[in-house]
Amino acid sequence: MTDRPKQLQFRCINCGRGASDLFKDYNNGIIKMKHCIQCSAVIDKYIEYDPVVISLDILLLNRKALRHVLFNSNIKGYWKYIILLLMFDAFVKLTLQRAKGEITPVNPTYIIYSATEWDFYKNCLLASVELSSVVFVISLLVLVFSQIHVPAISSKEDPSLLNWKDIVRALILSNFGKTLVILVVLCGTQNSDTFIQLIKAYICAANVQALRVCLPSWNSAIVIALTVTGHLSSACVTRYIQIYLFGS
Structure with a gap:
């Protein structure tokens, strides 16, 4: 590429x-x-x-x-978009952890209340690991698979248009579904686990579509398999980090 x-x-x-x-x-x-x-x-x-x-x-x-x-869009400021995604994700994680009693809320009467929200900072780190691991693992799988199996390029497609920057950018942008998780906070935490799993499935589907845009000559089943594998691997890594940070 x-x-x-x-x-x-x-x-x-x-x-x-x-x-x-x-x-x-x-x-x-x-x-x-x-x-x-x-x-x-x-x-x-x-x-x-x-x-x-x-x-x-x-x-x-x-x-x-x-x-x-x-x-075809001249989008700038990707770092702002990434920060927004991470803050949305971290805030929702923190809210659900408190609702389930997994962490103890900080007393809001503390003078340095905002500065002692260590659990929010931990969740920001957790959200960063989750997003970066998804992008890294899927990109790595695409790299490995492209070396062992070069897909047939259709005459309608120009293989020179493919590049890794497009793939990484597509994976990051297609995580816009993370902003929908804020609806869990707005609608209440009841049945939140089911709703979050549906959002994760939606994000996975968005990643698949984004990869199909960047890799139009690849078989859809292969793209789906690589994406699902990447998300499962990311879930394992995120779970390990969560246990290390919160002990649960």
Whole structure:
């Protein structure tokens, strides 16, 4: 896998073919959408869509919307997004631990109450381990499998467009489902375990779709197997760290 050529910095959201531009600007606010040389469809219809519509399609795990966000959007500040994910995840973990009586809440009358929330900091570390281990294990599995089994590349796809930066970025961005876990806190902690497991399944499905966008020539069953294996491995690592940090 190599870096994407600069002249093909965009992708068709329909077939994944590389493209140099998404539209032609005729000045005076007049633009013409370009069509893909492979499938003849509009390269990226989402550049004219409202962000709300794009967000809904992403929540539905639409691969066209994922391609738009991953390859045709100039997204900056990934570290802010990662911090947001980790804080959401850590806050939910802390809330559920307190609801189950696994940890003792800090007395809010303490002068340095906010600074003594060590359990929150521990959960931030736990959330960091969970996210990084998922990304690392799945990326490692993709690397290993690509060495022992090179998938057949379709003539409609350009293998030079694949690179590790895209895969890591796709795995991180497709963890947006972690923000949905905050609904557990808003709706109450009753049946929270079931809800969290459903969210984890949704995140796993989002990871699968993101990998299918980055690895369009790979068999879907292989991508699913690698993703599930990565999540199971991450769960084991996270559980070990949790026992070390909280003793339970």
